[in-house]
Structures are given as C-alpha cells and as structure tokens.
Amino acid sequence: MNTDVYLVEARVSASHWWFAGRRRLFNRLIRALHPNQSWSILEVGAGTGANLPVLHGLEVRQVVACDLSVDALRLARVGTTLARADATQLPFHSNSFDLVLAADVIEHLDSDLAALREFVRVLRPGGHLVLTVPAFPSLWGPQDIVAQHRRRYRRSPLVTLVREAGVRVSTCFHFNYFLFAPIWLARKALLALGISVASENSINTSLLNRALTGVFYADVDTAPFVNPPFGVSLCVVAVKPEP
Numbered sequence: 001m002n003t004d005v006y007l008v009e010a011r012v013s014a015s016h017w018w019f020a021g022r023r024r025l026f027n028r029l030i031r032a033l034h035p036n037q038s039w040s041i042l043e044v045g046a047g048t049g050a051n052l053p054v055l056h057g058l059e060v061r062q063v064v065a066c067d068l069s070v071d072a073l074r075l076a077r078v079g080t081t082l083a084r085a086d087a088t089q090l091p092f093h094s095n096s097f098d099l100v101l102a103a104d105v106i107e108h109l110d111s112d113l114a115a116l117r118e119f120v121r122v123l124r125p126g127g128h129l130v131l132t133v134p135a136f137p138s139l140w141g142p143q144d145i146v147a148q149h150r151r152r153y154r155r156s157p158l159v160t161l162v163r164e165a166g167v168r169v170s171t172c173f174h175f176n177y178f179l180f181a182p183i184w185l186a187r188k189a190l191l192a193l194g195i196s197v198a199s200e201n202s203i204n205t206s207l208l209n210r211a212l213t214g215v216f217y218a219d220v221d222t223a224p225f226v227n228p229p230f231g232v233s234l235c236v237v238a239v240k241p242e243p
C-alpha cells in the first residue's frame with residue numbers, strides 16, 4: 001500500500017469505527033475457537049498492528065506479526081515478534097501455528113492462491129485460518145486504488161479458492177452490510193468526480209465516528225448469524241484437516 005495509507009491507519013486505528021468493529025468481530029470469532037496458553041498465532045499482513053490488541057488479549061503463548069512493508073512494521077505496536085515477510089514465501093516452519101489471521105491481505109497480491117497455500121502450510125493440523133477480503137467488484141473505488149488492491153471478491157469463488165488451498169471452510173459470510181448502500185454510492189460519486197483521498201479512513205469526524213461505531217458493532221454482531229447476501233467485506237473461518 002501507499003505509505004500515506006499506513007500513516008492514516010496508524011493515526012486512527014485505535015478508535016476508528018472500521019478498525020474497532022473489525023477487532024470486535026475477530027475477538028468474537030477467535031474466542032469461539034477456544035484458544036489456550038499453548039497456542040501460537042500468526043498475523044500475516046499485520047500492517048501497523050491494528051488487530052494486535054485482540055491477539056494479545058487472548059493470552060496465548062506467542063503472537064507473531066509479519067508484513068512486507070518496513071514502514072508499516074515501524075508503526076506497529078511493540079511487544080510483538082515482528083518479521084518482514086512476503087505472504088507467498090513465509091519464513092516460518094510448516095505446521096508452526098494454531099491460528100493464522102489475514103485481514104484484508106490477499107486482495108493485494110498477484111497470486112492469492114499462493115498466499116493461501118502458504119497460510120495453510122504454516123498451520124498445524126487442526127489449526128484455523130481467519131480471513132477477510134473486500135467484497136463485490138462493483139464496490140471498486142478510490143480506496144481500492146490507494147490501497148493497491150488487485151481485486152474484490154464474491155462469496156462462492158472465494159470459498160472455492162480457500163478450499164483449493166487445502167482447508168475446510170467452516171463459515172463464510174458478508175459483513176459491513178448495514179452500510180453497503182451508502183458506501184457504494186459514496187465510492188461511485190468519488191470516482192465520477194475524480195476525487196482522490198489518502199485513505200477513506202481519513203474521512204471522519206468524532207460525531208460521525210461515534211454513530212458509525214454503533215452501527216458497525218451491531219453489524220458485526222449479527223452478520224455471522226444473519227448471513228446477509230451482500231456486504232462490503234467477506235469473512236472466512238477455515239480449519240486445516242488432521243492427517
């Protein structure tokens with residue numbers, strides 16, 4: 001991603017509605033997998049460390065965060081093992097981690113399947129993959145451009161892709177569905193007007209942030225059960241089969 005995107009992320013992620021709601025979703029999903037003090041967790045594409053508070057709160061044995069960007073790692077939270085790594089060539093032994101988290105990562109890569117296969121390789125048998133990606137190609141907008149996305153996803157092809165990497169999909173659902181229509185309209189307007197921003201996350205006020213935080217919390221709390229047919233993002237939880 002552009003350096004400006006990382007700078008915005010580092011500045012706002014502690015309180016911004018998008019990051020706060022996504023952390024809430026990850027916390028719920030990962031705790032449902034019953035992590036314990038023997039677990040090792042890897043976050044691939046950790047960026048500036050927006051999700052690390054959730055992983056540290058699990059009180060597991062080890063949390064490792066990696067990213068290809070040195071700029072991002074310099075901004076990441078201390079107290080975590082950090083590694084510069086290409087998601088398609090992870091510098092970790094096979095069968096090393098109980099959980100791999102990849103939050104909005106594979107859409108940046110030329111070969112999303114190669115990255116998914118690496119995530120599965122470093123997972124222990126019985127280990128879990130938690131993955132999020134941007135959904136619906138029709139939502140393509142300025143944020144995709146500045147974030148250097150290669151693609152957005154539809155649910156059925158994503159499930160097929162994840163299965164091809166060698167895991168069993170436990171669940172796949174859209175989230176950020178309450179705000180789907182306004183986000184679609186805003187992105188189309190920005191594209192039509194030729195307006196560019198360093199990051200959509202910089203378009204915010206304290207009042208708007210409080211309102212959207214409440215909306216997004218309700219969204220991520222209900223999405224796994226409502227299983228809406230649309231949303232700005234997709235989430236997959238998968239498990240690596242036992243031998």
